[in-house]
Amino acid sequence: MMDRREMMLVIGAGPCGLSHAKALNAAGIAYEQVEADDEVGGNWYHGTYRTAHIISSRRTTEFTDFPMPASYPDFPSQQQMGEYYKLYADSFDLRPHIEFRAKVTGVRPRSDQRWDVELATGEQRVYKGVLVCNGHHWDKRFPSYPGEFSGEYIHSKDFKDPKQLEGKRVLVIGGGNSACDVVSEAARVSTSAHLSLRRGYWMTPKTVFGKPSIESPLMGLPIFVQRLMLRGLLRIVVGKYEDYGLPRPDHKIFEKHPTISTEIFHYLKHGRIKPRPNIERFESNTVHFNDGTSDEYDMIVAATGFYLSFPFLPSGLVPMINEQLAALYAGCVLPEYKHLYIIGTQQVRYGIGPLLTPGSRLVAKMIKMQDEMELPIGLVMKESGYKLPETHLVDPIAALRRMRMAGFFLRRLAKKELKLRKRLSPPTRTQWQLGSDPDMQVY
Numbered sequence: 238m239m240d241r242r243e244m245m246l247v248i249g250a251g252p253c254g255l256s257h258a259k260a261l262n263a264a265g266i267a268y269e270q271v272e273a274d275d276e277v278g279g280n281w282y283h284g285t286y287r288t289a290h291i292i293s294s295r296r297t298t299e300f301t302d303f304p305m306p307a308s309y310p311d312f313p314s315q316q317q318m319g320e321y322y323k324l325y326a327d328s329f330d331l332r333p334h335i336e337f338r339a340k341v342t343g344v345r346p347r348s349d350q351r352w353d354v355e356l357a358t359g360e361q362r363v364y365k366g367v368l369v370c371n372g373h374h375w376d377k378r379f380p381s382y383p384g385e386f387s388g389e390y391i392h393s394k395d396f397k398d399p400k401q402l403e404g405k406r407v408l409v410i411g412g413g414n415s416a417c418d419v420v421s422e423a424a425r426v427s428t429s430a431h432l433s434l435r436r437g438y439w440m441t442p443k444t445v446f447g448k449p450s451i452e453s454p455l456m457g458l459p460i461f462v463q464r465l466m467l468r469g470l471l472r473i474v475v476g477k478y479e480d481y482g483l484p485r486p487d488h489k490i491f492e493k494h495p496t497i498s499t500e501i502f503h504y505l506k507h508g509r510i511k512p513r514p515n516i517e518r519f520e521s522n523t524v525h526f527n528d529g530t531s532d533e534y535d536m537i538v539a540a541t542g543f544y545l546s547f548p549f550l551p552s553g554l555v556p557m558i559n560e561q562l563a564a565l566y567a568g569c570v571l572p573e574y575k576h577l578y579i580i581g582t583q584q585v586r587y588g589i590g591p592l593l594t595p596g597s598r599l600v601a602k603m604i605k606m607q608d609e610m611e612l613p614i615g616l617v618m619k620e621s622g623y624k625l626p627e628t629h630l631v632d633p634i635a636a637l638r639r640m641r642m643a644g645f646f647l648r649r650l651a652k653k654e655l656k657l658r659k660r661l662s663p664p665t666r667t668q669w670q671l672g673s674d675p676d677m678q679v680y
């Protein structure tokens with residue numbers, strides 16, 4: 238077997254891990270892949286509810302080099318998504334490289350520029366580099382309020398089946414896609430379904446003119462034109478949010494990740510969902526809202542999002558600009574380290590497929606280029622004046638445009654590195670301690 242010191246490790250076999258594994262394979266880069274669970278597909282295998290259908294459309298979620306089966310609808314189900322990723326792994330013969338039930342509990346930089354990796358079994362390995370594709374929709378973010386709620390209090394991540402909501406008085410917190418999905422499920426099966434919003438959101442129906450709204454031909458136009466036209470369109474298709482009892486959005490369209498739901502409008506108009514304002518406090522099973530009203534509930538579902546989390550990396554190794562944004566050059570590398578690629582931390586405005594295929598190929602190119610460099614490619618980017626991202630939200634059309642130019646910029650980076658070598662030496666390495674925990678939660 239090849240020495241792992243010359244190999245890359247891909248952590249995770251969700252959509253990102255699979256796509257990167259395929260790109261490494263195609264580029265002839267030696268790698269191994271580990272997956273904590275017993276199957277590929279990540280969130281679409283173990284992380285979404287039984288009744289989930291994607292909000293991004295099939296066309297904007299499938300990999301560009303592997304279309305979804307022709308029989309799939311515009312918005313495939315959780316089960317169809319799971320099958321699709323299995324099909325992808327089988328078609329490109331990725332399984333032989335994947336070790337299932339292999340949980341990484343520690344990744345630490347070594348003084349020889351390589352990476353120590355520890356598995357939950359206690360096994361220690363050394364790799365040339367690591368691609369972190371561990372997914373970022375699992376580390377639950379709960380809101381906090383004064384008082385204590387005596388009913389059932391779960392996160393949207395713990396919602397797996399509508400049966401959990403049956404016959405209960407349910408309050409869902411949040412204005413994102415999880416909140417709209419869960420409260421719509423509650424509208425069908427619960428005694429009552431309330432939705433607590435701390436602001437107004439640009440909620441958009443799933444289809445416009447019979448097509449997924451996310452596939453709008455407006456994409457690609459200047460952002461102010463998109464905003465103007467979308468506002469007009471929403472006025473016609475939805476009307477005023479206030480007419481549904483929803484607060485007016487307090488931000489511009491696309492300043493937040495889009496909330497896409499048709500059902501929310503349907504059930505609001507049928508009186509099956511009742512909007513409520515922000516929560517002031519809990520008192521036993523009563524929730525007091527900040528407009529002075531209150532109600533009793535059996536269950537609260539906090540659909541309040543997730544933290545970016547890399548529990549197996551030393552704390553602080555990936556600096557955070559804010560809770561949702563990691564300080565990574567080109568969205569994936571650090572200036573201090575060679576061959577550490579942190580993948581998928583940003584939030585694409587539509588599905589991930591069309592960006593993942595070219596993005597993975599680009600990472601493979603960066604790995605080959607890094608092999609030729611003495612300095613970390615992230616440091617060369619920093620010294621060349623590359624900027625850190627200012628937001629975790631990605632405009633897919635702009636990102637694709639940048640990717641098309643990337644070959645040219647990579648060649649320039651290679652030249653720049655030759656010059657920088659003369660005046661810079663590789664950064665000295667912090668000695669990180671690993672607090673490796675075999676029971677560490679990773680998804």
Ligand SMILES: Cc1cc2nc3c(=O)[nH]c(=O)nc-3n(C[C@H](O)[C@H](O)[C@H](O)COP(=O)(O)OP(=O)(O)OC[C@H]3O[C@@H](n4cnc5c(N)ncnc54)[C@H](O)[C@@H]3O)c2cc1C
Pocket residue numbers: 248249250251252253254271272273274277278279280281284285286289290291292293298339340341342370371372373374415549580581587588589590679680
């Ligand atoms: C309810 C819901 C609906 C969504 N709908 C959409 C949608 O419509 N369109 C869309 O584009 N996106 C959607 N998403 C986002 C979704 O997370 C992505 O589509 C996709 O799953 C991200 O792929 P990933 O590979 O980065 O992460 P994941 O799918 O989370 O995969 C990560 C994998 O890494 C493994 N792993 C993690 N840590 C370790 C470790 N330490 N050791 C070994 N293995 C590890 C995990 O077991 C997992 O299999 C949705 C998310 C949720 C929660």
Ligand SMILES: NC(=O)c1ccc[n+]([C@@H]2O[C@H](COP(=O)([O-])OP(=O)(O)OC[C@H]3O[C@@H](n4cnc5c(N)ncnc54)[C@H](OP(=O)(O)O)[C@@H]3O)[C@@H](O)[C@H]2O)c1
Pocket residue numbers: 289290291292293374379380381393410411412413414415416418434435436493494540541542543584
């Ligand atoms: N069917 C689907 O395809 C589907 C379903 C679910 C999720 N998803 C995807 O999964 C990802 C995660 O979505 P998500 O909805 O779980 O998380 P999210 O997009 O981060 O949304 C979290 C929501 O909770 C609100 N919130 C956060 N803290 C709050 C607090 N303290 N009090 C009140 N509200 C609070 C946020 O409002 P603020 O804006 O005010 O912070 C936001 O509306 C997204 O990519 C999403 O598209 C897709």
